[in-house]
Amino acid sequence: MGIRSFNLANAKHMPWKNGSGSTAQLAISPEDARLDNFAWRISSAKVGAAGDFSSFIGIDRSLAILTGAGLRLNAQGSAPLLLTSASDPWVFRGETPVQAELIDGEVTDFNLMTRRADWTHRLQMLEINANHRLAASAQTKVMMIYCQSGGPLSCQFAGTQRGLVAGEGLLLDEDEARQALAISTQTPSKLYIAHLQQIAT
Known part of the structure; x- marks a missing residue:
């Protein structure tokens, strides 16, 4: 599939698995997967009330x-955690009971999920105001770049250049995902980078 783009503004909205809200689905694999059989999924949700x-x-x-002030998270077996827009992404197991409380009003979150038996992932927040280079990774199967704020970004990889503005993202598959990536901007920008790796069988 090479290079795919996604946009938060026109993403598909669907109900939460527990029925308590809705999520903007940005990408899923396979493309026809359901919530009970996906390999990986990227989404964003608005959280307007406390809940599980x-x-x-x-x-x-x-x-x-x-966006928003953040969440106070109570996960079974762990100390309470405050997650804000300045925090690094919180990593946890999907079966762990978690109760969330709003710190001060509605928040918008960003969520990356992978099926543990087949995939691993690493999501990182990155703030840049000029040029940044990501090294090549031979193990990466899928790379995601999402522009949260600032921009526009210029992304150069494998002889290709793509631009991103806030709310837009790219998914790089196969050969493109393993290449070095150069990102440049003329304004302070915040982005999220994810590396997804498939577990060998």
């Missing part, structure tokens, strides 16, 4: 806050 997280057995999750 949906349970995703066998799934590893990373959660980040895009």
Whole structure:
């Protein structure tokens, strides 16, 4: 599939697994997958009230806050955690019971999930104001770049250049995902980068 783009503004909205809200689905694999059989999934949700997280057995999750004051998270077996837009993404197991409380009003979150038996992932927040280079990674199967704020970004990889503005992202598959990536901007920008790796069988 090479290079794919996604946009938060026109993403497909669907109900939460527990029925307590809705999520903008940015990307899923396979493309016709359901919530019970996806390999990986990238989404963003608005959280307007306290509540419990949906349970995703066998799934590893990373959660980040895009907008709003943040969440107070109570996960079974762990100390309470404050997750804000300045925090690194929170990594947890999808089957862990988690209760979330709003710190001060509605938040928008960013969520990456992979099926533990087949995939691993790493989601990182990156703030840049000029040029940044990501080294090549031979193990990466899929790379995601999402522009949260600032921009526009210029992304150069494998002889190709793509631009991104806030709310837009790219998915790089196969050969493109393993190449070095150069990102440049003329304004302070915040982005999220994810590396997804497939577990050899």
